[in-house]
Amino acid sequence: MNPADKSPWIKNLAAQVGFDRAGIAPANPVGRAEHYRCWLAAGRAGRMDYLHRYVETRLDPRQLLPGARSVVVVAHSYYQPCPGRPEDDLPRGRVAMYAWGRDYHRVMRRKLHALVDRMREELAESFEARVCVDTAPLLEREWAASAGIGWIGKNTLVLDTALGSYFFLGAVVTTLELEPDAPITDHCGRCTRCLEACPTGALDRPYEMDASKCISYLTIEHREDVPEALRPLMGDWVYGCDLCQQVCPHNQRVPTTREPDYAVRPPAPYPSLTELMHWLPDDYDRALCGSAMRRATLPMLQRNARIALANSATTG
Ligand code: B12
Numbered sequence: 393m394n395p396a397d398k399s400p401w402i403k404n405l406a407a408q409v410g411f412d413r414a415g416i417a418p419a420n421p422v423g424r425a426e427h428y429r430c431w432l433a434a435g436r437a438g439r440m441d442y443l444h445r446y447v448e449t450r451l452d453p454r455q456l457l458p459g460a461r462s463v464v465v466v467a468h469s470y471y472q473p474c475p476g477r478p479e480d481d482l483p484r485g486r487v488a489m490y491a492w493g494r495d496y497h498r499v500m501r502r503k504l505h506a507l508v509d510r511m512r513e514e515l516a517e518s519f520e521a522r523v524c525v526d527t528a529p530l531l532e533r534e535w536a537a538s539a540g541i542g543w544i545g546k547n548t549l550v551l552d553t554a555l556g557s558y559f560f561l562g563a564v565v566t567t568l569e570l571e572p573d574a575p576i577t578d579h580c581g582r583c584t585r586c587l588e589a590c591p592t593g594a595l596d597r598p599y600e601m602d603a604s605k606c607i608s609y610l611t612i613e614h615r616e617d618v619p620e621a622l623r624p625l626m627g628d629w630v631y632g633c634d635l636c637q638q639v640c641p642h643n644q645r646v647p648t649t650r651e652p653d654y655a656v657r658p659p660a661p662y663p664s665l666t667e668l669m670h671w672l673p674d675d676y677d678r679a680l681c682g683s684a685m686r687r688a689t690l691p692m693l694q695r696n697a698r699i700a701l702a703n704s705a706t707t708g
Pocket residue numbers: 422424425427428431440443488489490525526527528529530531532533534544547548549550551557558559560561562598599600601603606608609612613631632633634636
């Protein structure tokens with residue numbers, strides 16, 4: 393099979409294993425490497441020390457897999473309509489949609505391995521492949537944009553005109569030579585809704601984020617006390633934040649995910665804050681078995697619940 397025939401064939405296999413989009417980028421170094429280095433140097437990564445590690449690998453997939461020639465990027469939608477807030481008087485927090493169901497790392501990794509297995513079964517030539525979903529040092533959005541999966545929006549997420557931005561990204565870095573896709577154009581236009589909707593000012597410039605102010609960072613990645621000035625701005629979010637996606641015009645009519653593993657699992661999306669406050673380690677283990685919410689430890693979740701409770705007391 394020549395590189396031009398292999399590309400549509402792999403994209404078809406990706407659809408068969410359940411991905412919603414697939415595209416191919418050449419495994420070249422990132423064009424905006426300097427931007428990434430400046431972003432780190434300016435302290436905009438907060439305490440996400442792991443982003444300072446393997447910087448050269450993040451910027452060049454050939455360091456992740458010697459001899460890499462192509463990056464197959466996939467998108468997997470997790471969008472589902474929000475169930476109504478329970479009609480009781482309990483103070484409740486909010487969980488971002490990406491964490492409502494089973495941990496996407498597991499779901500995506502299983503599908504990415506299935507994709508590589510199918511490629512190995514059906515291709516005559518031998519090749520190396522490395523599967524990535526968050527865990528490997530790879531700037532996934534850069535390769536998603538390069539592979540034509542979508543454009544990087546002003547809220548810094550990858551968007552597609554049909555799927556919106558509620559999808560996960562994954563990648564297979566491979567030594568196979570494949571015909572790349574062309575990037576697509578930016579459809580943000582003059583819109584600035586996400587920048588205006590961000591309560592903490594984390595989106596302080598279009599296409600850029602000060603992650604140290606993002607509610608998603610503060611609730612999931614930040615292990616210490618949340619700076620006092622930011623607490624009242626966090627509203628009722630106890631795990632992640634969706635505000636800059638909820639307001640996006642491209643997210644208003646998107647299809648529901650076909651993935652049963654992403655179906656909402658209690659206590660998401662509106663956990664009772666008083667219940668969370670009283671959880672013991674066994675309650676945490678039982679309630680969050682297999683959930684993406686386990687990225688926050690029990691003390692972090694309880695810290696977030698305390699902030700949300702204080703905010704609900706002031707907003708009524
Ligand atoms: C660290 C991280 C975070 C941090 C920092 C987010 C950020 N914007 O950087 C925090 C904890 C805040 C976070 C939050 C969320 N995250 Co996150 N996160 C990551 C992770 C692990 C690394 C991202 C990273 O390296 N950031 C550093 C910055 C500098 O890199 P970057 O934004 O990719 O920067 C490049 C471009 O923005 C570009 N750029 C710079 N300037 C300009 C200008 C123009 C005009 C253009 C076009 C581009 C451009 O250059 C940069 C360098 O190459 C990725 C997975 C991965 N391995 O990539 C997931 C990932 C980005 N996260 C994801 C998700 C789902 C989320 C949340 C929606 C979860 C939630 N609901 O709470 C939020 C969204 C917040 C937001 N608006 O981005 C998805 C995004 C999928 C998508 N459709 O884009 C990813 C890809 C995980 C995955 N495998 O699916 N996340």
